[in-house]
Amino acid sequence: MTAPSSRPFSLQIFLPQGDPAGLRVVEKSLWTGRGLVFPRASFPAVKSRKEFERPGVYVLVGPDEAGDNPTIYVGQGDLVRLRLEQHYANKDFWTWAVAFVSKDEWLNTARAQYLEAGLLQRARETRRAKLDNQNSPRPPALAEAERADAESFLADVLSLLPVLGLTVFESARGAGPARMLTLRSQKVIAQGYDSPQGFVVATGSQAMLTTAPAASARLISLREELQARGVLVSQEERLGFAQDYVFSSPSTAAGVVLGREANGRTEWRDAAGRTLRQIQEAESGG
Numbered sequence: 001m002t003a004p005s006s007r008p009f010s011l012q013i014f015l016p017q018g019d020p021a022g023l024r025v026v027e028k029s030l031w032t033g034r035g036l037v038f039p040r041a042s043f044p045a046v047k048s049r050k051e052f053e054r055p056g057v058y059v060l061v062g063p064d065e066a067g068d069n070p071t072i073y074v075g076q077g078d079l080v081r082l083r084l085e086q087h088y089a090n091k092d093f094w095t096w097a098v099a100f101v102s103k104d105e106w107l108n109t110a111r112a113q114y115l116e117a118g119l120l121q122r123a124r125e126t127r128r129a130k131l132d133n134q135n136s137p138r139p140p141a142l143a144e145a146e147r148a149d150a151e152s153f154l155a156d157v158l159s160l161l162p163v164l165g166l167t168v169f170e171s172a173r174g175a176g177p178a179r180m181l182t183l184r185s186q187k188v189i190a191q192g193y194d195s196p197q198g199f200v201v202a203t204g205s206q207a208m209l210t211t212a213p214a215a216s217a218r219l220i221s222l223r224e225e226l227q228a229r230g231v232l233v234s235q236e237e238r239l240g241f242a243q244d245y246v247f248s249s250p251s252t253a254a255g256v257v258l259g260r261e262a263n264g265r266t267e268w269r270d271a272a273g274r275t276l277r278q279i280q281e282a283e284s285g286g
Helices: 040-046 080-090 109-126 144-160 217-229 250-258 276-283
Strands: 011-014 024-028 033-039 056-062 071-077 096-102 181-184 189-195 198-201 206-208 232-235 238-241 245-247
Touching: 024 144, 033 040, 033 144, 040 080, 040 096, 056 080, 056 109, 071 080, 071 109, 080 096, 109 144, 181 250, 189 206, 189 250, 198 250, 206 250, 217 232, 217 250, 245 250
Parallel strands: none
Antiparallel strands: 011 024, 024 033, 033 096, 056 071, 056 096, 181 189, 189 198, 198 245, 206 238, 232 238
């Protein structure tokens, strides 16, 4: 599976409407692609742009009921505008979207289908978003050189998405065991670490089987969603993490592990017993 490139790169972001909250046209150095990021409310005003008359791939983004990660829909079209018009009329969940096309004629229907399949596969592997897609399209058969070009284009798309505010296609990565923190209770033990992506709970960590009576509806919904995605799996008298998983904050991670509201900056501790708060205060010189 294609991974985002870790090489330095520069971006050019153009605001055609002069509004940072409106349409943003994004280009990457030495890349033939172009990204268009826009809120749903702006779509009627921007859909006449020539970029939307080309083949492309897109992601619709909206809030998840649990609130920790979004709901997304990945799609492609011969004319991106036609597909987005359908979704504007018929899909209620999304609040913003990002579309990718090419500045030349390279991105055709088959290559857009390949990108769609690649993004969907990545989303299903990371399990960091609720997918609105019902189907799992297989990538079309491309010639070897054509497939290599498509993988390169996909890697550029994946490198841009986090910059544009969509991190759900990224797998957990970053700190190693030296930075591992532990959360212990009478019934479960979990390990994790703080990272630029968020707080990562490691594979094999345990979580309470049930939630406390005072647990918020948001926390209950998030735990249920993680079980539905297969991130949390049943292990006799507790739940277990089947993969590394990135949470938006240490407190959300601690809440899922403990099944109750929790302050993650005091619950997570290193091998010396220091809390995450104490570690961060020491690192900041406080």
